[in-house]
Amino acid sequence: MESKHFLFAVCTLFMLSKFAQSQPGRHYVTCAHQQEKCVCRSNATECYFELDVEELQTFTSYKLDTQGDIVTRGTPGDTYYWEGNELTSSINCPTADVPECGDCSQISFQSFYTYTSQTLPSCSLPMTVDGSTYRLFIALNGRIPGPDLVVTEGQIVVVKVTNKLTSEGITIHWHGMHQRKSPWMDGVAFVSQPPIVPGAEFTYIFEATPAGTHWYHSHAGPQRTDGLFGALIVQESVGRRERVSALLGMPLPDLTNEHTLTFLDWQRESSLNLFVQLHSTLGFYPNKPVGDIPIRSNDLYSRTRSSDDIEVGPQPYWSGLINGRGRHRNVDSSFAPSKLSIFNVVTDQPYRFRLIGAQSLFAYRFSIDGHKLVVIASDGHFFQPVEDVDYVIVHTGERYDVIVTADQPTNNYWIRAETLETGVENAAEAILHYNASGVVDVEGLSEYGSVSSQPRTCTDSNKCKVVNCPFREAPGMNCTHLHELIALFPSNVSQNINAQSSMFFNFGFEGKRSTSAINGRNFKLPVTPYQTYMGAYDVDKRNTPRRCKCDGSFNECECTYVKEIGSNSFDATSIPAIVFILSAVGTVPNRNFSHPVHLHGHSFNVLSVQHGNYGDDGMLKDNNPDVVCYNVSTCRDLRWNSSAPIFNNANVRIQKDTVIVPAGGYVVIAFQADNPGYWFMHCHIESHQLEGMGVIIREYNESAHVEAPDGINKVGDFVWSVEDYKRIIANGATTFSPGGAVSLYIGATILGVAIVQISL
Numbered sequence: 103m104e105s106k107h108f109l110f111a112v113c114t115l116f117m118l119s120k121f122a123q124s125q126p127g128r129h130y131v132t133c134a135h136q137q138e139k140c141v142c143r144s145n146a147t148e149c150y151f152e153l154d155v156e157e158l159q160t161f162t163s164y165k166l167d168t169q170g171d172i173v174t175r176g177t178p179g180d181t182y183y184w185e186g187n188e189l190t191s192s193i194n195c196p197t198a199d200v201p202e203c204g205d206c207s208q209i210s211f212q213s214f215y216t217y218t219s220q221t222l223p224s225c226s227l228p229m230t231v232d233g234s235t236y237r238l239f240i241a242l243n244g245r246i247p248g249p250d251l252v253v254t255e256g257q258i259v260v261v262k263v264t265n266k267l268t269s270e271g272i273t274i275h276w277h278g279m280h281q282r283k284s285p286w287m288d289g290v291a292f293v294s295q296p297p298i299v300p301g302a303e304f305t306y307i308f309e310a311t312p313a314g315t316h317w318y319h320s321h322a323g324p325q326r327t328d329g330l331f332g333a334l335i336v337q338e339s340v341g342r343r344e345r346v347s348a349l350l351g352m353p354l355p356d357l358t359n360e361h362t363l364t365f366l367d368w369q370r371e372s373s374l375n376l377f378v379q380l381h382s383t384l385g386f387y388p389n390k391p392v393g394d395i396p397i398r399s400n401d402l403y404s405r406t407r408s409s410d411d412i413e414v415g416p417q418p419y420w421s422g423l424i425n426g427r428g429r430h431r432n433v434d435s436s437f438a439p440s441k442l443s444i445f446n447v448v449t450d451q452p453y454r455f456r457l458i459g460a461q462s463l464f465a466y467r468f469s470i471d472g473h474k475l476v477v478i479a480s481d482g483h484f485f486q487p488v489e490d491v492d493y494v495i496v497h498t499g500e501r502y503d504v505i506v507t508a509d510q511p512t513n514n515y516w517i518r519a520e521t522l523e524t525g526v527e528n529a530a531e532a533i534l535h536y537n538a539s540g541v542v543d544v545e546g547l548s549e550y551g552s553v554s555s556q557p558r559t560c561t562d563s564n565k566c567k568v569v570n571c572p573f574r575e576a577p578g579m580n581c582t583h584l585h586e587l588i589a590l591f592p593s594n595v596s597q598n599i600n601a602q603s604s605m606f607f608n609f610g611f612e613g614k615r616s617t618s619a620i621n622g623r624n625f626k627l628p629v630t631p632y633q634t635y636m637g638a639y640d641v642d643k644r645n646t647p648r649r650c651k652c653d654g655s656f657n658e659c660e661c662t663y664v665k666e667i668g669s670n671s672f673d674a675t676s677i678p679a680i681v682f683i684l685s686a687v688g689t690v691p692n693r694n695f696s697h698p699v700h701l702h703g704h705s706f707n708v709l710s711v712q713h714g715n716y717g718d719d720g721m722l723k724d725n726n727p728d729v730v731c732y733n734v735s736t737c738r739d740l741r742w743n744s745s746a747p748i749f750n751n752a753n754v755r756i757q758k759d760t761v762i763v764p765a766g767g768y769v770v771i772a773f774q775a776d777n778p779g780y781w782f783m784h785c786h787i788e789s790h791q792l793e794g795m796g797v798i799i800r801e802y803n804e805s806a807h808v809e810a811p812d813g814i815n816k817v818g819d820f821v822w823s824v825e826d827y828k829r830i831i832a833n834g835a836t837t838f839s840p841g842g843a844v845s846l847y848i849g850a851t852i853l854g855v856a857i858v859q860i861s862l
Contacts, residue, residue, distance in 0.1 A: 109586060133251075135170045135246040136227055141252040143677035144337065148258045148824055149310075151251055155330060156266040158241045163191075164226045167418055172244055182228045216840035217483045222615030232421035232647075233441050234430035235370050239329040240320075242268070246426045247460065248318070248332030253315035255336050257270040258824055264303040271297025271322055278497065278759060280481050280703055282329045283831040285633050286810040287781030288702055292627040293782050293798060295634055296815055304820045307827040312480025313706065315339045315361040315456040315501040317364070323377060324373035324788055327462035329426075333362050335456065336482070346484055349590050352476070352505065355454050357815050361445055362456045363521050365496060365530055365652075367464045368421040368428060370733045376417065377789055380652025383618075386417040406523040410573040411721040412765045413695050415463050416789070421694035422466075422519060443532040445517065447508040455506055461498040462788040465572065465696070465762070468502075469493045470534055470554040472510045477569050478752035479503035482707060483757040486714060488582055489761060492566040495522070498762035499786035502570075512536040514553045522572075571698040572762045575720060578646050584756060595707050595772050596679045599752040604681040604770070606740035608731065609697040609785055609795055610688045614660040617793045618785065622736035623663040624794030625784075632664075634781040634815050658661055659736070668775040672806035678777045682706075684761070684769035685740060687714075687725040691793050693801035694722060694765035697790065703781035703801070705757040706773035714766020725766045760786060777805040 118831055127147035127596035142149035156172060158164065164172045178441035180191050218616040226244050242248025253259055265272050273288035273654070287308045288294040298304040319331035322332055330858045332748040337356060338346065371392050379386055384601050386403040387396045406414045421430045425443040447453055475491040478484055487505075494502050496519070533553055560566035560578030571581035606621070666682050682701075688694050694714075715724040728744075731737040749755075752772055763769050784796035811830055814820050 107196050116735075120443070120448060133243060133249055135166060135172065135729075138245070139252060142157045142254070142257065142259075145256045146254075146257060148260060149253045151259070151261045153242050153248060153263045154244075154266055155263065156241050156244075158229065158244070158270060159236070160231050160239055160621070161236055163228045163410065164244075166606060168224060172596070177410070179227070179547055180228075181569050182230075194640055199393060203234075209397065216579050219761065229426065230441055232368050232428040233421065235368065236369065238327055241329055242332055246285070246329035247366070248330070248723060250333040250335060251318070251360055252335045252337065253310045255310055255339055255342070258622050258827070259306075259308055259310050260523050260824060261306045262303055262529045262821075263298060263306065265298045266610070267300050269300060270325070271299050272325065272330065273297055273322045273542075274305070274318050274320040274330075275702075276305060276308060276316070276318050277700070278312070278314065278334065278336075280311065280705070280777060281308055281345060281779070282311075282777050283310055283808050284827070285703065285781070285807065286631075286814060288779075288781070289318075289321050292629070293310045293633060293780055294581060295631055296817075297322050298820075299817055302819050305822055307822065307824060310335070310336045312482045314340065314479060314481060315362070315458060315503055317458045317460065317501070324377050324462075324792060326373075326460070327366060327788055331364070331366075331460045333364055333456070333458055335362060335848045339719055342520065347789070350478060350484070350487055352487065353452055354478075355452055355505075361453050362458070363424050363443070363445075363517075363532065364426075364458045364460050365466050366423040366426075367419060367461045367521075368423050369417070369462070369529075370682050373462065373788065377792055380416050380550065380789055381793065382817045386484075388506075398760060406526060406667035408573065408718065409524050409576045410524040410716065410765075412573065414465075414521065419521060419523070419528040422521075422528065424517065424530050424532040427532070440513045444535050444539055445532060445824045447506075449508050449512060449536060452505050452507045454465075455846065457496050457504065459496040459498045461700075464521045464523075464528070464700075465497040466496055467493045467495050467532065467568070468504075468519050468523060469508060470517050470519075471515040471552075471554075471558075473506055473515065476505040477502060478505060480570075480756065481705065481758040481760060483687075484533045484858060485587045485756045486590060487600050488567075489571055490567055490627045491522070491558070491582075493568045495568065495570040495762075497572070497760075497762050497786070497803075498698075498761075498788075499698050499700045500570075500758075501760075506534075510535075510536075515557060516553055516557070518557070534728045541605045563785050564609065570762065572764045573722075574716050574764075577720060579820055584713045584758070584761065587756045587758050589707075589754050593705075593707055593757055594774055595753050597751060597753045598744065599679060599681060599709060599749040601681050601683070601742070601749065602746040604683045604742075604746065605667070606683045606685065606729070607665075607699075607783070607797065608685045608687060608729075609695075609790075610686065610737055611695075611701065612736050613794065615839045617789040619659075620663060620795055620797050621701075621740070622659055622733065622738040623795040623797070624660045626661055626662050626794070628662050631815070632798060632800075634805070634810040638810070659738075660794070664800055665797055666800045666803075666804040668778070668806075670803050672778050674676055674776070678843055679772055679821045680775050681709075681770065682771045683729065683740070683768055683770055685729050686763045686765050687729055687731060687768070688765070689741075695790075696765045697763045697785040697795070698760055698787065699763050699769075699783065700760040700786045701771075701773075701783045701799070702759075703777050703799075704773045705759050706756055706761075706771040707752055707755040708761055708769065709752050709755050709772055710747075710767075711761075711764065711771040712767045713764045714775065722766050726768060729768050768829070775801055778802040778808075780807075 129143045129146035169246045273289045273291045274490045289530040315332040319326045327527045385402040421428045427443045476489040515534040519530040565580045567581045567593045568579045613624035717723045730743045732739040732768045781799045784791045
């Protein structure tokens, strides 16, 4: 009898799932293995995606199963190598059906992405990345980076993430999404949720807002720059795009499927290995073979510096990738362009290029040979256009939208993302390809000489126009700083801001271990996520508070650093404006650094960007005197040097969620405390964040937070529905058990009847 009930339940659920997938408001997006773009219909109300996270090897093709997915354990595969300017199988099987070949010896690169469900390829396309590095990477749906997820503002996004890694937990942060009323979907391990354990799946559900160029990435350990990231594009509605175009005074094209660029600085070994080598300035030996013990003849890496004598990197640059493709500087250039990303344009047409900084460390100076840029937006927010721009600087975590008009002679042009280092030439590269037919001729670009070099030369007599300089000035450059830009749409923050009650956060290399810290505190992740274990996190096994108490022993400053904003209760009718001073006034000699700082849960207005004191030679000489550190040895307590400034017209200053804090200087930001929750704020340079350059912002106490869904803390799968999501953010309390094994809920929104419970 019980088996009959079970069979009935299974059949009912199968029919319901088929019915649900046919609903006009829902789009179950096909996001096949190694598919580059996964686009949700603009008229859908809900967008469903699936992402598999797995460990793969570069230059390797993997056998696929009948669903087009990699068989992740014991997978038959084939290593490829370069022969002339072609990628060739190492096995050289006489026929494709030889078992030891794993059916991977015959791959058509040109037809790989044209298959249908009836003609799935038998093997994956090998990811060659920079054409030089044979190493493990973390793949999303078999790709580095993961597929672009394209949705429209206001849609509900549902992403089922399956962790197929061998032993590491993961999370996904949806960088740019405010997660209003759903802070436990923010994807920060041990802050907003527990990690997803290997073998488990986790369903993220959130509203796609604000619109703009965003991205998603791991927020657990150093997985992000091993490949666990991808673009998240939230397209504007048609009406909003028309309003923006009218205010900009120019067309706003949106060929999202063609002109999204993700930047990554790629290393020759895994990020965890590299992080351990660099941790606490242990050092990096650039000429030592990977895995070898250093010997006396190995020299420690000499850190590179920018034109104003600011430190750039603790390790040497290896390769640069644009959309997962690059060219290592030591690789024979004859085949390199066939691997680079190519962006097609038609003469005299304007194009919206979306730039996403996914780097681990190095900032990039973006340009296109022979073309001027019109910079129109950053981090999802439009501002009055900045025209005739030669370069825009994009640091990790930042995004910029630029308009490029194809107004040059029909040709191929270099797209460059150059580091800010002096004395070396390091870059990520791609190709802008003019083609009137709209078809990219990849084979025609197989020779390096087919792309002419026309870089812009910056001189004092012919200066380049640069947006978002982390320095006050540089030789041959006219810098446009962020606080000089005017927002296209005023924000709700107060028009005039008195910075008297500012909160100060100094990003430096101090604390217990004299390494990455904020206000002298080396951040330590809590052992239980604050957002999902509300009220059960404040003490360890010895009943000792984990919070920072740095007034006493110096050793207490390696801790879980939490700063509180907002009163104990949230009143939507009276929302305070919060002012943060983000500074980088280092106390360690010769360790000045510019820090890209990201605040989760908010966009903020950039009221002021102030640099350190520079000499006549353009070199940074000293910290800006406006901000004074009263605990000089650790910089735990910062204050205004004199009376606090008042910022007028604050509501029309541009909005961002990630901003570069210049070395020796500071940035003033303001935002409304209108999103109760625990939000992480940190330097987005991966090694800095992991070493302890982070702080948790508690926005109001837990009584104002939306309670987390049941089951989110358990080890194993967390599966819930859009109906669950809507109910919990509407009620503000947990009254259901999503994804449980005890009962299944059939929503009235599907059946049009009262909710029915089927017990199993």
